[in-house]
Amino acid sequence: MKQHLIAIDLDGTTLNNQSQLSKQTVETLRQAAQEGHIVSIVTGRSYRISGQFYDQLGLKSAMVNFNGALAHVPHQHWKPEYQKSINREIALDLLSHSSELGIKTITAENKMNLWANQQSDVMPDFLPASITKDEILNSINLTSDPTALTLQYNPTEKQLLIHEITEKYGADVDVRVWGGPYSILEVVSKGIQKARGVAYLAKQYNIDQQNIIAFGDEDNDAEMLSFAGRGIAMQNAIPSIKQVANDITADDNDHDGLAHYLSAYLKLAR
Template sequence: MIRVIALDLDDTLLRSDKTVSPESLALLRRWRAQGHHLVIATGRPPRTVAEVLPRELFDVPWVCYNGAAIQIDGRTIFQDLIPPEDTRTIVEMIQARLPDCIVGLEVDNILYLNRAIQRTSPYQVADLRRICHQPAAKILFFQDAQFQEIMADLRPLLQALPASTRALLSEKYNLVQILSHSADKARALEMVVQQWGLGLEHVMAFGDDVNDVEMVRRAGLGVAVANAVAEVKAVADHITASNDEDGVAQALEALLAGQLESGVG
C-alpha cells in the first residue's frame, strides 16, 4: 500500500510559473488528512524551496540538493557533501578546461558564482578558490552552448572527476551538476521513510528530469509527468499529465480512488 508521496518540484509539482495549483494543493491536503506522509525531493537548496513551496508544506521533510541533504522543520538532519580537496580539484579542472563556463558552489545554503549573471535567486560572486576549503553540497557549471557543442571538452573532464563524485547532466537547462557519488534522491528518500517504519515500496514518487530516475525507478509506484525526459518515462510505472495540466493532482486523485496500484500489500 502506498503511504508516502514523494514530489520533485520544478516541472513536476510546480507549474511553469513556479506556483502550486490549487487543485494539487487540495489533493495533498486530502492525502495528509488521511494520515499519510509527504516528502519533497528536489535539486533545489533549502533557501529556494522556501521561496516556492506553500507554507503549509514547510513541516514535511525536504530532500534537497538531489539527495545531498535532508531538512526537517528547518533543521538539517543529514548531509552527503563533496570533500574540500575534491571540490578544489574539480573547480580548477573546470576553469582550466572550460574557461567560459559559469561555475558555482553550493556551500552552507549559499550559492557562490565565479562571475555575475542574470539570475532571480540570490547568489554571491566570489573567487571560488577561496571557498574551496569547505565541503560543497553541489558544484555546478553551465553556459549558453548546447551539450553537443562542448561534448569534446566535456567528456574528458567528466571522466577525470574524483571517485568521490558523480555528474548529472540535464539537457533541459544545459547544466552539469556534480555531487557526492552517493548523493541521490532515492537514497535520501529511503532514509526518510525508514523513520516511519516504511520502505520505498510504500512510496509513490513523481519526477521529470534525470535526477529523478532512480527515485522513480525504485519507488513502489513511479510516476513521470508528461513533460518528463525520456529516461524518466522509461522507468516509470505510470505517466500522468504535464506539470501545467495538474499531472500530480490527476495521479493522486486516481490513487485515492483506487485506480492506481503499486502491487504492494
C-alpha cells in the same frame, strides 16, 4: 488507512511551467498530509530555491535537496539530518581551470550558503543574479566543503568537461547533465541520487518500499521512480522516464497532472 510516502519532484512535476504551485496542487498535497500521508519534496534544487514551496505547502515532513545529497526538516533540528559533501579542493580546482574547460558560471552550495565566481543572467531561479563580496567563490570565502557544484558551460566543451571531471575526480563524485535547453551540469558526492534520499526518508518514517509513491519527469528522477513501489511519470516526462514508471498521469504539469492523479489514487475526500 495505509500510510504512504509521497515523494514529489518540483520542476516539470509539482510546479507548473511558470515554476509555481497551482491552487489545486497545494490543496491536494495539504489534504494528503492531513490524512496522514508523508509528503516530501525530493528535488535537485538547493534549499535556497525550494524552501518557499515547502512553506507554501505547509509541510512539516523532511525534504531532500541536491538530488539526494541533503535530507532535512526545514525550520527545526532533525536528528537524522544528513548532508553529503564534496571536497572543497575540487571546487577550487575547477575554478582555476574554468576558462580552459569552458566553464562560464560555477556555483558551490550547501544547505545555507552559496558561492559563485560571478553573477549570471541565465536561469535566475538557479544561478545567482547577484552575489555579495563574501559570496565570491575563492579559497578565502569557501570555508567549508560544498554539497553540490553547478556548472554553466560552453556547449562545445561539454564532453571535455565531463571527461576531465570524471577522469580526475570520478572516484569521489558523480556528474549529472541537466535536461532542458540550458548547458548546465551538476557535481555531487559519489553515489548520490534521489532514490537514496527517498529510501532514507522511508526508513525514518517506517514506510515500506511498496508504499512509496514517487512523481517525476526528468532523467534525475529515474532511480527514484524505479525504487518506489509506485513510480509515476508525468504526461510531459521524457520518454525514458515513462518507460521506467508504473503509470503516467493523464495530464501534464501545467494542468494539475500530479494533483488529479494523487487525488484519485488515494481517494482523497473532496
